[in-house]
Amino acid sequence: MATDTLCSTPFGEFRLQRYPARREELLRAWCAADLLLLDALHSRNIPGAQLLVINDEHGALSVATGARGLWTDSALSALALAQNLAANERMDVPVSWTTAAPPAGAAVVAIRVPKVLPYFEYQLAMLQAHFPPGTVVLAAGMDKHLSPHAASLMDKYIGPTRRHPGQRKARLFSARLEDKPSQAIPDSARYHCDALAGELLAMPNVFSQDRLDGGSRLLLEQLSAMQPADRLVDLACGNGVLGLAAYKQGLAAEIVFADESAMALESARINGASLFPGASFGFHHGDGLVSYPGAAADLVLCNPPFHLNHAVDEYAGRRLLDQCAHHLPRGGRLCLVANRHLDYLSLLKRRFSRVDTLAQDRRFVVWLAQHG
Numbered sequence: 001m002a003t004d005t006l007c008s009t010p011f012g013e014f015r016l017q018r019y020p021a022r023r024e025e026l027l028r029a030w031c032a033a034d035l036l037l038l039d040a041l042h043s044r045n046i047p048g049a050q051l052l053v054i055n056d057e058h059g060a061l062s063v064a065t066g067a068r069g070l071w072t073d074s075a076l077s078a079l080a081l082a083q084n085l086a087a088n089e090r091m092d093v094p095v096s097w098t099t100a101a102p103p104a105g106a107a108v109v110a111i112r113v114p115k116v117l118p119y120f121e122y123q124l125a126m127l128q129a130h131f132p133p134g135t136v137v138l139a140a141g142m143d144k145h146l147s148p149h150a151a152s153l154m155d156k157y158i159g160p161t162r163r164h165p166g167q168r169k170a171r172l173f174s175a176r177l178e179d180k181p182s183q184a185i186p187d188s189a190r191y192h193c194d195a196l197a198g199e200l201l202a203m204p205n206v207f208s209q210d211r212l213d214g215g216s217r218l219l220l221e222q223l224s225a226m227q228p229a230d231r232l233v234d235l236a237c238g239n240g241v242l243g244l245a246a247y248k249q250g251l252a253a254e255i256v257f258a259d260e261s262a263m264a265l266e267s268a269r270i271n272g273a274s275l276f277p278g279a280s281f282g283f284h285h286g287d288g289l290v291s292y293p294g295a296a297a298d299l300v301l302c303n304p305p306f307h308l309n310h311a312v313d314e315y316a317g318r319r320l321l322d323q324c325a326h327h328l329p330r331g332g333r334l335c336l337v338a339n340r341h342l343d344y345l346s347l348l349k350r351r352f353s354r355v356d357t358l359a360q361d362r363r364f365v366v367w368l369a370q371h372g
Contacts, residue, residue, distance in 0.1 A: 003028050009035065010042035011064040014088045018058050019080035020287065020319060029084070030060035032168035033140040037110050038064055040138050040172055044108070052106035053093075054123060055114050059084040062093045068106055073098045073119070073205045075260040075286050097262035098123065098205070101130045113141035113150050118186060119205040119263075120150065124157035125185045133179035140172045157183055188267070195220045195245045198275050202239040203263035207305070212241065215303050215364045219337040220245050222358045222366055226335065229299035233258055235288060235320060240268025242301045244275060256282035256294060289323040300324050300334045314342045325351035325371075334369045 007016045007030050016029035038061065041051065048066030055072060056062050059081035062070050070081060070093055078095045085092060096103050102123075109127060114120050127137065137158050141150065143166060151173050154161040159178035164171065188201045189209035202209040208216070216238075223246055232252035234243030236259055243255045257268040265283050272281045284292050302324065304317035321344060324334045334352070338344050340363060348355045353372030357365060 005029065007060060007064075009038045009060075009064045011038065014060075014063050014084070016058060016060055016063065016084050017080075017087070019076060019083055022315065029058035029080070031142060032170035033112060033142050033172075034060040036140045036164075036167060036170050036172045037061055037112070037138055040140075040174070041065060041108070041110060044136075046108045050107040052102060052109045053111075054102070054109060055112040056081065057112060059093075061110055061112070063088055063090055065110075066091060067093055067110075069094045069096060069103045071096050071098055071102045071123075073262050075262070079287060098126075099203070099262045099266045102126055104130065106131075106135070108136045108138070111137065111139040113139050113146060114205070115145065116205055117147045117149060117153075118189075118209065120147075121153050121157070122186050122204040124153055125183055128157045128177065129182045129185065131177055133177050135177040137175050137177060138172065139174075140170060143169050143171055146171060193241060193245075196241070196248055196275055200239050200241060200244075200271050201267055201274075203267045205261060205263045206267050207238045207264075213303070214361075215337040215339070216241055218359055218361060218364045219301065219303060219335065219366050222335070222368075223249050223251055225358075226251060226299075226368075227333075228252060229297070229333070230254065231256070231295060231297045232299045232301065233289070233292075233297040234268075235300050235302040235324065236260075236304050237268050238264050238303070240264075240271050242303065243268070243281075244272060246301060247276065247279070247281075252299060254282070256284060256292075256297065258284040258286070258289065258292065260285070260287060288320050289327045292327070296327055296329050296332070298329070298332050300328065300332075302334065303337050314344070317342065317344065318347060321347055321351065328371055330371050332371050335366065336369065337364055337366045339363060340365050 005015050007014050018029045051067045053061045053067045053070045063084050151161050154175050158175040161175040188203045193200045229252045231254045233256045237257040247255050304320045348369045352369035354370045356368045359366045
């Protein structure tokens with residue numbers, strides 16, 4: 001049975017759906033941490049015009065409050081927000097990306113503490129650098145996902161932080177921005193990549209920030225044996241390592257990087273400019289290939305995510321695989337790497353006329369799927 005979509009808040013009741021939603025969605029579009037933040041905002045009588053929301057996963061905070069803006073890294077969150085604003089006939093909430101400074105003008109900031117702690121630290125440092133003393137910062141997360149360092153980071157960048165009693169397996173923190181010298185914005189992580197004979201950068205919310213992950217390494221080892229393509233898409237590109245390595249090896253002259261993370265695309269853009277000055281690459285920020293405006297690719301490289309927020313879930317990878325099957329023309333190829341425990345092979349065989357196993361080790365497997 002699909003979950004109820006009616007979210008009751010102190011600001012009223014709203015119909016909220018996750019994006020992307022499964023046919024029989026079992027997960028709600030909000031959690032207890034969202035409700036704690038909404039309770040805190042309502043009790044403080046904070047008008048939406050004075051509120052900036054950060055990391056609103058499916059729009060629960062922004063829809064209920066009518067916030068002045070959402071600051072996020074996620075195109076999926078922006079799509080969820082647009083969907084839920086329309087469904088509830090609410091006014092638009094402007095979205096800005098965390099690759100740029102947070103939008104000014106808010107007296108109060110409400111943050112869903114993100115999964116990646118360096119990303120949370122980056123956001124707090126940006127708030128300290130761009131907001132005036134006295135700004136109220138409220139942050140909340142689910143107990144099972146909260147780092148023990150979350151509150152201490154708020155102490156460091158914002159000011160003395162109150163740890164509120166836990167409720168409904170969630171916890172709220174509150175602080176007021178102090179008038180003190182700004183801390184330095186944390187640097188992006190960097191590592192040397194042998195396949196590119198150079199250094200790669202990854203911004204704070206990018207997968208495998210400080211090292212090449214094992215799945216990408218295994219896929220990279222297969223590139224030299226692959227047939228060239230006219231146009232290649234690096235889907236769920238992260239810092240761009242797969243697409244950039246393919247370009248270096250001459251696998252395709254035209255490379256497009258696609259990801260739902262603004263920080264991933266900015267990392268790929270910076271790395272491309274650094275390693276291949278003068279080269280021209282394409283970039284697509286959105287829900288995979290759903291709204292991709294360019295010509296169809298002949299080859300897609302993909303190391304898909306296998307988490308849905310905090311939970312291990314192959315749904316995100318299956319959606320990307322389906323998108324590739326619809327996007328690729330006859331003769332088009334998908335080279336996919338995934339953890340061995342994820343059952344993508346049966347879906348690949350249903351969507352493609354031929355599927356070959358290129359490589360595997362104890363953790364990962366690389367498949368090459370082709371349309372007939």
